[in-house]
Amino acid sequence: MKRIKIAELLRTEPVGTEVTVKGWVKAFRNNQFIALNDGSTSNNIQVVVDFEHTDEATLARIKFGAAISAKGLLIESQGKGQKVELKATELEILGDCNPDEFPLQPKKQSLEFLRENAHLRFRTNTFAAVFRIRHALAFAIHKFFNDKGFFYLHTPVITSSDAEGAGEMFRVTTLELDKPPRTESGEIDFSKDFFGRSTNLTVSGQLEGELAAMALGEIYTFGPTFRAENSNTTRHLAEFWMIEPEVAFNDLNDNMNLAEEMLQYVINYALEHCADDLKILEERLIEEEKSKPQEQRSEMSLTEKLRFVIDNEFVKITYTEAIDILKNSTPNKKGKFQYPVEGWGTDLQSEHERFLVEKHFKKPVILTNYPAAIKAFYMRQDEPKEGVPGPTVSAMDILFPGIGEIVGGSQREERYDRLVKRMGEMHIPEHELSWYLDTRRFGSCPHAGFGLGFERLILFVTGMTNIRDVIAFPRYPGSAEF
Numbered sequence: 001m002k003r004i005k006i007a008e009l010l011r012t013e014p015v016g017t018e019v020t021v022k023g024w025v026k027a028f029r030n031n032q033f034i035a036l037n038d039g040s041t042s043n044n045i046q047v048v049v050d051f052e053h054t055d056e057a058t059l060a061r062i063k064f065g066a067a068i069s070a071k072g073l074l075i076e077s078q079g080k081g082q083k084v085e086l087k088a089t090e091l092e093i094l095g096d097c098n099p100d101e102f103p104l105q106p107k108k109q110s111l112e113f114l115r116e117n118a119h120l121r122f123r124t125n126t127f128a129a130v131f132r133i134r135h136a137l138a139f140a141i142h143k144f145f146n147d148k149g150f151f152y153l154h155t156p157v158i159t160s161s162d163a164e165g166a167g168e169m170f171r172v173t174t175l176e177l178d179k180p181p182r183t184e185s186g187e188i189d190f191s192k193d194f195f196g197r198s199t200n201l202t203v204s205g206q207l208e209g210e211l212a213a214m215a216l217g218e219i220y221t222f223g224p225t226f227r228a229e230n231s232n233t234t235r236h237l238a239e240f241w242m243i244e245p246e247v248a249f250n251d252l253n254d255n256m257n258l259a260e261e262m263l264q265y266v267i268n269y270a271l272e273h274c275a276d277d278l279k280i281l282e283e284r285l286i287e288e289e290k291s292k293p294q295e296q297r298s299e300m301s302l303t304e305k306l307r308f309v310i311d312n313e314f315v316k317i318t319y320t321e322a323i324d325i326l327k328n329s330t331p332n333k334k335g336k337f338q339y340p341v342e343g344w345g346t347d348l349q350s351e352h353e354r355f356l357v358e359k360h361f362k363k364p365v366i367l368t369n370y371p372a373a374i375k376a377f378y379m380r381q382d383e384p385k386e387g388v389p390g391p392t393v394s395a396m397d398i399l400f401p402g403i404g405e406i407v408g409g410s411q412r413e414e415r416y417d418r419l420v421k422r423m424g425e426m427h428i429p430e431h432e433l434s435w436y437l438d439t440r441r442f443g444s445c446p447h448a449g450f451g452l453g454f455e456r457l458i459l460f461v462t463g464m465t466n467i468r469d470v471i472a473f474p475r476y477p478g479s480a481e482f
């Protein structure tokens with residue numbers, strides 16, 4: 001008999017029919033009641049065992065974590081907490097689970113412990129909820145762009161370009177590390193390498209995305225990106241997933257609106273489609289916050305926070321305005337910032353971003369028109385403006401409560417001469433990006449795009465606090481297990 005998934009069973013409640021369910025034991029009470037879960041939903045089905053007619057040996061094998069198959073009649077439940085239950089007529093143990101050896105226990109275990117057992121943590125209610133939501137968000141992103149007529153573009157994972165120019169790349173090579181071929185001047189000869197040149201894992205699909213946008217009009221990428229930055233934080237991964245839309249004829253304003261619309265759409269999608277999982281995570285968060293002092297607890301519950309972002313327009317201010325706010329802020333005047341805000345031109349630290357979002361505006365904030373000196377070469381150069389001390393670019397960063405930067409993007413420099421000049425200033429060799437410059441030589445046009453860090457979005461939606469808990473197999477300095 002074909003198994004029915006618990007999600008479907010609970011949705012249709014086909015009372016009176018004979019069904020087979022398979023899953024893992026979450027609990028076994030009174031030698032009679034099994035809470036069974038198959039991953040299709042956070043909800044369990046109660047399987048009632050006819051213990052008088054089940055042999056002792058089988059009953060003894062119904063342990064937390066064991067995989068079982070149960071066949072029986074679906075009836076209205078006598079107990080409270082569930083509408084239906086399965087009166088089992090046949091029970092089969094598919095896989096035993098020895099409680100003395102199984103690292104997971106039917107009680108709350110720390111996230112650190114579960115991170116060390118990441119191969120098993122899917123079995124916990126929290127992580128199953130996180131990964132079902134991760135799936136829903138990925139799907140929502142594709143749906144959002146597809147419904148708008150964007151084309152999904154697959155950009156390369158191995159590339160010879162450093163899109164962000166930040167030099168935080170993982171090299172890809174087949175050269176032998178202990179005796180690489182050398183040029184006459186003694187340098188490593190990458191012309192002998194697999195691709196005939198030096199290559200790395202991509203840090204961003206943007207530059208390739210721009211090429212396609214300048215023909216297809218509206219594209220987006222959604223793939224893994226890699227950064228060899230030595231950041232051991234709760235917000236950084238060495239391998240993370242990024243969504244990068246790129247749109248011909250869009251300016252900075254269009255770009256901000258697209259990003260805001262996308263974020264509100266996908267968050268709303270999660271609220272509409274992941275209610276059960278969000279409830280589990282909301283309860284988890286309430287428990288976690290109990291260990292914090294009152295003033296550090298958040299004023300809103302998880303779903304209230306998500307609703308709030310959907311219902312309120314994001315604040316849009318320039319970098320220059322943000323610096324003014326920060327300079328005159330109480331924590332800055334009282335010396336509470338680890339990095340005091342002295343003047344225009346410095347990069348914002350996450351403490352500054354979080355002050356703006358969490359304390360000052362209490363809303364997501366889009367910061368625009370950053371100093372050119374702290375942003376990438378491809379961003380469009382602004383005209384000088386009164387009251388702005390130095391050159392700026394049409395950049396935008398979206399800052400979220402509890403997260404900091406969730407999106408980074410810009411209008412692109414479409415003017416060939418300006419772009420080449422900027423590359424020169426930043427010591428980016430023209431010949432390495434001749435293919436990129438060609439778009440500016442042939443039918444160039446204004447265009448804009450941004451990158452959304454997928455794991456940072458999941459952090460926000462799930463209320464988890466460590467980015468290593470929202471990707472199945474996290475890669476970070478010193479760790480690449482599995």
Ligand code: 4AD
Nearest residue numbers: 204206236237240244406407408409449450451453
């Ligand atoms: O701001 P970033 O570096 O922008 C770009 O890569 C552009 N090429 C995007 C574009 O305009 N098409 O990265 C974009 C986003 C950040 O806002 C952040 O959410 C996320 O990617 N991100 C990371 N997420 C996890 N771990 C890291 N190490 C990340 N670095 C960036």
Ligand code: MG
Nearest residue numbers: 397405407408
């Ligand atoms: Mg950025």
